[in-house]
Amino acid sequence: xxxSLASFGARKIGAALVTLLLALTAAFALxxxxxxxxxxxxxxxxxxxxxxxxRADLGLDKPIAEQYVTYLGDTVRGELGDSLQYFRSNxxxxxxxxxxxxxxxxxxxxxxxxxxxxxxTLAAVKEGTWWDRxxxxxxxxxxxxxxxxxxLMLILIFAVQLRLLPxxxxxxxxxxxxxxxxxxxxxxxxIARLTRASxxxxxxxxxxxxxxxxxxxxxxxxxxxxLRNAALPVLTVTALQTGVLLSGAVAVEYVYSWPGLGTLALxxxxxxxxxxxxxxxxxxxxxxxxxxxxxxxxxxxxxxxLR
Amino acid sequence: MKAxxxxxxxxxxxxxxxxAALALSVGVAACGSSDGDGAGSGGSSTTAAAxxxxxxxxxxxxxxxxxxxxxxxxxxxxxxxxxxQYVWGTMLEPLVSVDDAEQPTREGLxxxxxxxxxxxxxxxxxxxxxxxxxxxxxxxxxxxxxxxxVENPAGILKSYFANVRSVRADGDRVVVTTRRPQVNLVxxxxxxxxLPPRYYxxxxxxxxxxAPIGTGPFTWTRELPGRSIQVSANPDYWGEEPGxxxxxxxxxxxxxxxxxxxxxxxxxxxFDLPPTQAKSAADAGLDVTEIPTAVKITGFLQADRAxxxxxxxxxxAQLAIDRDALVESIFQGRAxxxxxxxxxxxxxxxxxxxxxxxxxxxxxxxxxSPSIELTYPTKYTNIQDVAExxxxxxxxxxxxxxLTAVDYGTLVGRxxxxxxxxxxLLGAVPxxxxxxxxxxxxxxxxxxxxxxxxxxxxxxxxxxLVQPDAEAAQPIYDxxxxxxxxxxxxxxxxxxxxxxxxxxxxxxxxxxxxxxxDFDRVTLG
Numbered sequence: 001x002x003x004s005l006a007s008f009g010a011r012k013i014g015a016a017l018v019t020l021l022l023a024l025t026a027a028f029a030l031x032x033x034x035x036x037x038x039x040x041x042x043x044x045x046x047x048x049x050x051x052x053x054x055r056a057d058l059g060l061d062k063p064i065a066e067q068y069v070t071y072l073g074d075t076v077r078g079e080l081g082d083s084l085q086y087f088r089s090n091x092x093x094x095x096x097x098x099x100x101x102x103x104x105x106x107x108x109x110x111x112x113x114x115x116x117x118x119x120x121t122l123a124a125v126k127e128g129t130w131w132d133r134x135x136x137x138x139x140x141x142x143x144x145x146x147x148x149x150x151x152l153m154l155i156l157i158f159a160v161q162l163r164l165l166p167x168x169x170x171x172x173x174x175x176x177x178x179x180x181x182x183x184x185x186x187x188x189x190x191i192a193r194l195t196r197a198s199x200x201x202x203x204x205x206x207x208x209x210x211x212x213x214x215x216x217x218x219x220x221x222x223x224x225x226x227l228r229n230a231a232l233p234v235l236t237v238t239a240l241q242t243g244v245l246l247s248g249a250v251a252v253e254y255v256y257s258w259p260g261l262g263t264l265a266l267x268x269x270x271x272x273x274x275x276x277x278x279x280x281x282x283x284x285x286x287x288x289x290x291x292x293x294x295x296x297x298x299x300x301x302x303x304x305x306l307r
Numbered sequence: 308m309k310a311x312x313x314x315x316x317x318x319x320x321x322x323x324x325x326x327a328a329l330a331l332s333v334g335v336a337a338c339g340s341s342d343g344d345g346a347g348s349g350g351s352s353t354t355a356a357a358x359x360x361x362x363x364x365x366x367x368x369x370x371x372x373x374x375x376x377x378x379x380x381x382x383x384x385x386x387x388x389x390x391x392q393y394v395w396g397t398m399l400e401p402l403v404s405v406d407d408a409e410q411p412t413r414e415g416l417x418x419x420x421x422x423x424x425x426x427x428x429x430x431x432x433x434x435x436x437x438x439x440x441x442x443x444x445x446x447x448x449x450x451x452x453x454x455x456x457v458e459n460p461a462g463i464l465k466s467y468f469a470n471v472r473s474v475r476a477d478g479d480r481v482v483v484t485t486r487r488p489q490v491n492l493v494x495x496x497x498x499x500x501x502l503p504p505r506y507y508x509x510x511x512x513x514x515x516x517x518a519p520i521g522t523g524p525f526t527w528t529r530e531l532p533g534r535s536i537q538v539s540a541n542p543d544y545w546g547e548e549p550g551x552x553x554x555x556x557x558x559x560x561x562x563x564x565x566x567x568x569x570x571x572x573x574x575x576x577x578f579d580l581p582p583t584q585a586k587s588a589a590d591a592g593l594d595v596t597e598i599p600t601a602v603k604i605t606g607f608l609q610a611d612r613a614x615x616x617x618x619x620x621x622x623x624a625q626l627a628i629d630r631d632a633l634v635e636s637i638f639q640g641r642a643x644x645x646x647x648x649x650x651x652x653x654x655x656x657x658x659x660x661x662x663x664x665x666x667x668x669x670x671x672x673x674x675x676s677p678s679i680e681l682t683y684p685t686k687y688t689n690i691q692d693v694a695e696x697x698x699x700x701x702x703x704x705x706x707x708x709x710l711t712a713v714d715y716g717t718l719v720g721r722x723x724x725x726x727x728x729x730x731x732l733l734g735a736v737p738x739x740x741x742x743x744x745x746x747x748x749x750x751x752x753x754x755x756x757x758x759x760x761x762x763x764x765x766x767x768x769x770x771x772l773v774q775p776d777a778e779a780a781q782p783i784y785d786x787x788x789x790x791x792x793x794x795x796x797x798x799x800x801x802x803x804x805x806x807x808x809x810x811x812x813x814x815x816x817x818x819x820x821x822x823x824x825d826f827d828r829v830t831l832g
Binding site for chain 2: 050152156160163168169254256260267270272
């Protein structure tokens with residue numbers, strides 16, 4: 001068991017490191033291809049000597065290969081540099097925004113699971129009925145509706161017209177509701193569809209028929225037997241969606257002015273703060289890769305056939 | 308304090324909302340703080356009919372909730388971009404104050420000045436003023452602030468103080484000497500902010516920007532990183548005490564969100580509403596104030612390269628662009644067409660300007676179809692529409708135009724490195740309402756743009772600067788503008804931007820054409 005598991009783990013970790021290296025390289029390349037940040041920082045009235053001094057200070061006067069090696073070395077040491085826009089360390093900026101992003105992310109994922117799993121289960125159990133069609137329609141809408149549009153509509157209805165909830169920014173728990181609903185829609189749809197498919201497959205298994213023959217109630221069969229077996233792919237997609245949301249909540253954070261990592265990334269890009277943008281990409285990439293790795297390893301522990 | 312009528316929720320609805328929030332947040336509590344900053348809904352402002360001067364006449368009260376278009380990039384006036392002035396301007400004061408016409412007054416921290424000889428200025432410092440950390444504001448502190456602008460390598464205004472030879476404190480006076488006479492030195496001090504020397508020296512720029520300290524009517528309270536900044540009334544302020552007890556700054560990049568925050572009662576003031584959102588705000592019964600600003604969107608013609616190395620081609624381009632039509636069609640009149648470069652304020656007009664005439668433009672091109680690139684930055688309100696309309700007008704006159712959109716930093720980089728041809732649109736943003744700001748910034752051969760290879764522009768700029776006073780310098784600036792814009796045809800000034808502010812229940816908010824808000828006299832309700 002241990003040697004094949006170790007070999008599998010080593011392969012996966014190696015692949016994760018390669019993925020990380022590619023992500024870091026892409027972040028570096030995009031940051032440097034998008035132009036010289038010095039003019040944005042100093043403004044149009046800067047003197048030539050100021051421009052040259054700042055380029056030297058930022059290391060932008062060095063050959064690109066040297067800059068790349070320095071960047072990789074700093075990243076490995078956990079040094080994410082200083083923001084060109086905020087005059088603060090990028091680590092400090094990211095740690096100040098990360099709790100907000102995690103708060104939104106957890107709320108969205110919890111919401112997606114709490115609604116998506118029952119919805120998918122109901123659709124599978126009532127396969128072919130209008131319940132099934134309604135659930136599928138909801139899932140389809142969730143995958144089709146652009147989040148920025150949904151966000152604007154929810155703001156218009158619940159904040160501007162009804163004045164039930166804040167229109168944006170973070171604060172108390174009531175600030176969380178609209179962004180969490182908006183962000184949860186896509187994973188909710190994924191989870192609902194996958195739950196339906198997995199559950200339908202499990203419900204067609206002979207042991208389910210056997211359970212029915214023994215007189216177990218549908219609720220017991222679904223709750224105790226079918227759902228447990230259908231849960232693995234759902235857990236997988238949930239973990240993957242968590243990674244996607246962590247790095248992909250930019251639109252939702254923008255629409256709601258939510259002060260998370262997505263907004264920070266947007267601010268960095270708008271100001272051409274390439275060191276901050278790189279730092280956010282690094283954190284997002286690391287989170288995504290680590291989550292994927294954990295899912296891979298967890299999966300193989302649960303199902304040894306995959307080693 | 309009364310609750311905001313519009314923000315009042317029925318008890319049952321509120322309970323439902325909170326219950327839903329609690330349900331949503333299972334397991335969330337450990338992930339983030341919810342230390343409400345008062346910036347969200349249910350804040351503490353009161354409402355009343357808008358208008359009035361906001362005279363204070365009592366103790367400061369209420370929390371003014373302000374939404375900006377972006378977080379301040381920094382709060383150190385030496386090195387930070389001016390977007391931070393919305394916040395630092397509540398705590399820090401310029402050495403020289405300005406009046407409503409943006410002219411220097413003797414009512415600020417500097418109470419008097421004299422010019423004993425053409426290269427020496429003596430400034431008298433207001434007595435009995437302290438920074439909020441207890442450091443005295445004296446001549447040494449004033450000299451320190453000026454020296455930081457002159458000497459700090461990252462100083463954002465360093466180029467404007469290049470002529471300063473020395474700065475020293477002498478009793479209650481600051482003595483500034485310049486290498487050559489400089490008529491606008493006092494004007495420049497309206498954008499030099501008093502800094503506590505000991506604190507700034509200890510903290511450096513990074514420390515100062517985390518908790519700025521000044522002599523102003525407000526003092527630093529706290530920052531919730533990425534979320535809000537709060538300042539509170541300075542009880543020991545040397546001047547008239549402000550009308551509100553606190554100001555909470557938050558920000559929303561999306562204009563629609565800024566409007567929604569105002570509409571939902573979560574904000575009292577929302578800055579920088581584009582024309583569409585400004586109209587929606589007005590339609591919704593909110594107060595919308597339109598401020599014509601000194602931000603001048605200008606077409607710069609690269610006159611040292613073909614085809615604009617021919618003055619007739621440049622003149623044809625100028626004549627082809629109908630700036631009034633741009634203002635009317637794109638901004639529905641919410642901008643101010645301008646024909647001059649050195650008329651600094653939107654209500655000023657140049658001595659001479661070019662009157663658009665499409666037929667004359669065609670005639671000057673004599674059937675030729677010069678090919679040009681029109682580059683514009685994706686930074687200013689409706690700038691893409693402006694660029695497309697400008698291109699259309701140029702093509703109507705006979706030009707063949709290739710439109711190129713770039714981000715602001717890239718455009719400035721290309722301009723500085725002289726890697727740009729044709730015509731480009733750029734917003735000229737003055738810190739002070741003195742013509743030299745644009746003359747040095749955009750017209751001389753050592754300026755950032757240096758797009759006009761006419762050495763006489765250098766001569767006129769220097770000649771204006773060494774004049775004994777503003778009255779003597781003004782005719783030279785008129786001549787400089789006429790030469791650069793009308794005769795050389797190197798510039799196509801288009802319009803001054805109008806800035807829209809939405810508010811509800813706020814009185815006394817003032818906003819200078821130089822893009823500086825003044826919260827000192829604001830009252831709520």
